[in-house]
Amino acid sequence: MSAPTLHEFQQQVSELLLRHRSLLDVVTKFSQAGASVNRAVAKSITECGCIELNARNQGFTEQMALDQALRQSKSHMNGELCENCRDAIRGEMGKNLFYLSALCNLLDINMEDVVTKEAEKCSTLGIFNFT
Template sequence: MNAPTLSEFQSQVSELLLRHRSLLDVVTKYSQSNASVNRSVSKAITECGCISLNARNQGFSEEMKLDQANRQSKSHMEGDLCENCQEAIRSEMGKNLFYLSAMCNLLNINLEDVVAKEADKCSTLGWFNLT
């Protein structure tokens, strides 16, 4: 099965939007779906335990070169997501993407353009895209 393009997905979301035509409704559902992604990640840590966090100061300094800082930076995560947690997080991310697409539709913004412009910005700014 081939994954749909972002444009195809955005079009599909537009066809499925019956109840969520209000921008306020979509914005709040998007926020709620984002919280659900975060909650699923937290459950992978606190309930399942397949991943854990070991957060410490990254130890960056003003004099440090960017490539050295990149090599030194850590995710603070240990372990790998189990199949169940990965599926739960993927499902919540899908809902989040659905509402992002719905918001793009209502605001007449092309999701592929958003991704392309962000990719161009990353390519152009490189390390300086650290916002």
């Protein structure tokens, strides 16, 4: 079975969402789902230990060349997610995506349009997109 398109997923969410049709319900569930993703990642560090975090200053300077900054940047993460943590995080991301889709439905926003516009912005702004 192939993965559904964003449009198909958004339609499926529209058909399934019964209890949380209020915009306030969906916004708060979306926020809660995002926090659950963060919590699942944190638990993979603090409870399971399959990944470690060692964060420090990236050491960028204004004079640094872009290619050097890209080579120097780090994720601060060591290790790999174990299958249990990967499944837990993937599940929480799925809930987050569900409520994002529900929010799009309530606000009459097409998720494919969101992705397309963001991809266009990334192409136009490139590396400077989120600085």
